Amino acid sequence: MNAQPPAASPLLTNCPEGLPVEAYLDPGWFAREQASIWRRHWVLVGHKSAFAEGRLELRRVGGVEVIVLRDPDGALRAFHNTCRHRGAALCTETRADFNGRLIRCPYHAWAYDISGRLVSTGFGTPTADFDKAAHGLFPVALTEWNGLVFLSLADDPPPFAPDLGLTALDNWPMDRLVIGHRAEKELACNWKIFWENYNECLHCPGIHPELVDLVPVYREGVMSEPERRDWQGGPAGPALKPGARSWTLDGAPCGAEFEGLSAEQRAAGHTFVTIYPSCFVVAHVDYVRVVTLTALAPERTRLSAEWLFLPETLAAPGFDLENVTGFAERVIAQDGEACELNQRGLHSPKFRAGRLMPQEFDIHRFHAWVLEALGERR
Structure with missing residues (x-):
């Protein structure tokens, strides 16, 4: 019998089946998602x-x-x-x-x-x-x-509820930030494929060499220390490699760090806030990135990203926009290629559904959210 992870671990204790392949290919399934998810949720x-x-x-x-x-x-x-x-x-x-x-x-x-x-x-x-x-x-x-x-579009919308709560970004000066850069890409994949990729890091060692160098725990195929099989509790150390402060090509902040952040938020190096089905926000010590998904068709998804900065950061002498955007655009491109690879393989007539690994607990939760929104039970 396999050893069970610690009680506080988020890891799954089994390998459940994923969504059926029709969820990624069938126009009828896509139409149901448009009605029950994209036209109802925020x-x-x-x-x-x-x-x-x-x-x-x-x-x-x-x-x-x-x-x-x-x-x-x-x-x-x-x-x-x-x-x-x-x-x-x-x-x-x-x-x-x-x-x-x-x-x-x-x-x-x-x-x-x-x-x-x-x-x-x-x-x-x-x-x-x-x-x-x-x-x-x-x-x-x-x-x-x-x-x-x-x-x-709902007459009675659900509560607006980011996964980390409405106050998750209160320490960031969000009301003062302005858009410094935009990027957009159309992916040949179902929108759920992107969210599945977002919700696990098993792919990180093989797909993201720059990212795993910046965030050492990602080298192990997990997103945080509690996901390690041998984790015994206790506080986590700094998330970024020694000397790095932000998600930039050189690890250096692009300008003055935001005032008001807690020591934990600075040590984390990144705070991800997710709002299904359409976006996630990544808040760093010096800038914020917003990534938006639009489901275009069963196998087409538009991905948009915006980088938000303080006006004085953008206007500062020597500000290097490419040092900031180049890192995330590289990661996004790598994820996009992986998602399209995933979608392509689903066309095999032999494939019916995937099997999730214990580290893919967030994918399992996402699947449950989708099925609940569609009025189905797992």
């Missing part, structure tokens, strides 16, 4: 700086088009991109009739104020049976968290 649609007053921004949530605007008081609002007349799109990627006060349909000139209230039917002449008050734009639930904007 989905990141951008940093607050992307939504300027006087401009309509078009976003897609679960394949559904949504418009987002900022009113003169600074509040953000979101609506379905559909006119209540005959359903025409109010906004396209390149066209929107909006003067900061009225949203006007480009087809028949129905107009709505920034609260979504219908104020004009254009050249149409409603009769007594038409209730103008009942024909405003369809609202979309919106919440802001640490400068990030999330939408939910």
Whole structure:
């Protein structure tokens, strides 16, 4: 009989089966996820700086088009991109009739104020049976968290609940950070393949030579000391290799370290906050990175990353953006290749489902989350 891990260890005590292969290939399964996960749970649609007053921004949530605007008081609002007349799109990627006060349909000139209230039917002449008050734009639930904007298409959205809690980034100056760099990549894989890769480090020694050099525990195929088979408890030491302070090519911080971080947060070197299904945030001592997923098709996923800095860091003489972004972009590229390799192999008619190793406990939890969201039981 195999020795059991310590009681406090997160390791699985068995090797459970993963999701069926249909979960990664079948259009019907993907359509169910769009309806039950992507159109219900909170989905990141951008940093607050992307939504300027006087401009309509078009976003897609679960394949559904949504418009987002900022009113003169600074509040953000979101609506379905559909006119209540005959359903025409109010906004396209390149066209929107909006003067900061009225949203006007480009087809028949129905107009709505920034609260979504219908104020004009254009050249149409409603009769007594038409209730103008009942024909405003369809609202979309919106919440802001640490400068990030999330939408939910559900009439009754679930609570907004990052895995580490709403206060996880309170010690970082999130309200002052600005976007210093963006990168985007389309992957030939199912969105869940990316999250599975994110949730384990068994691949790290073979896929990420630079990362395992920076974070020594990753060399052992685990993400933290409690995942080691011989872990006996006790505090963890610094996560980064000696002399390194941040995730950069040379390990040096890109500017002044954030004030207000605890000693534990500085020693950790990275704090990951996950918000399924669409994003994770990685907070370092000197910058923050936000990675966003968009499920495009059963085997297509868009991956976007934004690097956030203090304005004074970006403006400092000698600031080296490539030293910061080059490291994570290399890791992202390596993960992308691994995810596409994983997706490609699923097309074998012999493969039905994977088997998880004890270190893949977070994948097991993720699978349970997906199945619960779809109303299924493992």
